[in-house]
Amino acid sequence: MSRSSVPGLRVCQPRACSRSTLAGHTADQLVERAIDDFAATVDVPRARLASAVRHHHFHDYRADPCARGAYSYTRVSGTGAAEGLARPLGGRLFFAGEATNADYEGSVAGALASGARAAREVLRMSRRA
Numbered sequence: 116m117s118r119s120s121v122p123g124l125r126v127c128q129p130r131a132c133s134r135s136t137l138a139g140h141t142a143d144q145l146v147e148r149a150i151d152d153f154a155a156t157v158d159v160p161r162a163r164l165a166s167a168v169r170h171h172h173f174h175d176y177r178a179d180p181c182a183r184g185a186y187s188y189t190r191v192s193g194t195g196a197a198e199g200l201a202r203p204l205g206g207r208l209f210f211a212g213e214a215t216n217a218d219y220e221g222s223v224a225g226a227l228a229s230g231a232r233a234a235r236e237v238l239r240m241s242r243r244a
């Protein structure tokens with residue numbers, strides 16, 4: 116398996132995500148804890164799992180003033196909202212982000228798919244220019 120095809124793993128358990136249990140831990144400590152939890156969950160030896168970790172990134176959504184601990188969800192009668200948010204403006208401004216993906220909104224999968232979609236839109240537009 117090439118490095119680029121190694122799957123990513125996002126670990127966020129409700130208990131581990133509460134402010135009191137995360138408070139005071141460094142990103143490295145949280146990664147160790149995530150490996151502990153995930154190894155126990157999937158019943159894989161911890162050392163094996165830990166040796167497979169190539170990179171980690173920690174982001175505190177609660178402390179991020181632009182996210183404030185939230186992500187999008189569609190309210191009743193909100194069908195079509197994601198498509199509306201994804202619509203380019205003036206053929207020059209393109210939008211990505213989980214809220215623009217109706218299939219997987221509120222998830223990393225939706226964010227990734229929306230980025231690929233927006234990139235295709237930009238390429239299509241630049242070929243026309």
Ligand SMILES: Cc1cc2nc3c(=O)[nH]c(=O)nc-3n(C[C@H](O)[C@H](O)[C@H](O)COP(=O)(O)OP(=O)(O)OC[C@H]3O[C@@H](n4cnc5c(N)ncnc54)[C@H](O)[C@@H]3O)c2cc1C
Pocket residue numbers: 125126127132176179181182184185186211212213214220221222223224226
């Ligand atoms: C608590 C929590 C738990 C979650 N758990 C899961 C999970 O288990 N599985 C899963 O698949 N998804 C989960 N998600 C959702 C997932 O994290 C998001 O859907 C995904 O990160 C969205 O990616 P994005 O690139 O669209 O937006 P983001 O990751 O939010 O990135 C947007 C970035 O833009 C920045 N930004 C915003 N406004 C501005 C501005 N005006 N100027 C400059 N920068 C700006 C923000 O700071 C942020 O860094 C969770 C989200 C939260 C909050």
